[in-house]
Amino acid sequence: MFRHRFFSPISQIETISVSTSFDIYIYTIETGGIFRPNVFLSDQYKNGNIGRNLKDKGKSHMNETTELLKKHVSVRQFLDKKINEDQVKELILAAQSASSASFLQAYTIIGIEDDKLKGKIAELAGNQPFISEGSHFFVFCADLQRLHQLSQERNIDIQPMLEGVDAILAGAIDASLAAQNMTVAAESMGLGVCYIGGIRDAIVEISDLLELPEYVFPVFGLVVGYPKAKNELKPRIPMAGIYHIDKYNKDTDEISNEYEETTRRYYTNRIGNSSNKTWGDGTVNSFHRLSRMGMKDYLNKQGLAKK
Ligand SMILES: Cc1cc2nc3c(=O)[nH]c(=O)nc-3n(C[C@H](O)[C@H](O)[C@H](O)COP(=O)(O)O)c2cc1C
Secondary structure (H helix, E strand, O other), X not given: OEEOOOOOOOOOOOEEEEEOOOOEEEEEOOOXXXXXXXXXXXXXXXXXXXOOOOOOOXXXXXXXXXXXXXXXXXXXXXXXXOOOHHHHHHHHXXXXXXXXXXXXXXXXXXXXXXXXXXXXXHHHOOOOOXXXXXXXXXXXXXXXXXXXXXXXXXXXXXXXXXXXXXXXXXXXXXXXXXXXXXXXXXXXXXXXXXXXXXXXXXXXXXXXXXXXXXXXXXXXXXXXXXXXXXXXXXXXXXXXXXXOOOOOOOOOHHHHHHHHHHHHHHHHHOOOOOOOXXXXXXXXXXXHHOOOOOHHHHHHHOOOOOX
């Protein structure tokens, strides 16, 4: 922690506070307050990108929900404390309340309660031990099996649709919306989460362990638990790079360069695990390393993505 003087380009903001379950950081502009070195106020404001950590008291459209959303960070260190059954039910209900295209509800959530199984999945999913350290681990699966069964009972041939790529999109989208609802619900309860796409590294083995039937595949896992420590907020792409008006804006080089500078500063200054890389370096390298080339064969084996 060190002290830092900084100036806001937006004059009406006097105090910015960031609170986590563990710390409350108050940043006071006039006095120069406590400042976490990787949160760059000026960066957060470039190109209309209002920082996720800033409380703009003048704007009535901000509320508890949007403040919660903007404070999201993935949590990878958990206390040895279980969330209770009522909380789990509330999380599942929140997940189930998400929208669903054509009301297919084309997903299933598998809660992993067996510690040995959880440990095995943690190992298979890119060796990420914190999966076992969270209170709960949920595997979100795309699930077209129900639809398949209903169609058989009604003697309606939906095979061409089931085997099309759109069906896997429908399942993956439904699973994602449900998971994000669970994420927001968990964070609103003071819990922390981390998505685990790593389960797709060993999708065949994990599907076998979970005894997934045809027309079902795991999209990702979600670790949920009480945070022991929280990472700093990661700066996002400036808003103008993400939000285009009326047509796709291809002229975003300047924004990209600026974001590369911002993220180099973020990664260099971050507490623990610092490195001299940019967002571009990190994403291209990790995408390059992903070896999930067997996905089409796997999906075909599940009866999907044949068309
Ligand atoms: C679908 C998905 C899969 C992810 N898989 C992993 C994972 O396997 N391991 C991990 O540590 N983080 C994983 N993450 C978390 C991302 O790394 C994280 O969201 C991103 O770096 C942004 O950081 P933040 O969530 O702290 O803002 C995943 C996130 C998503 C949405």
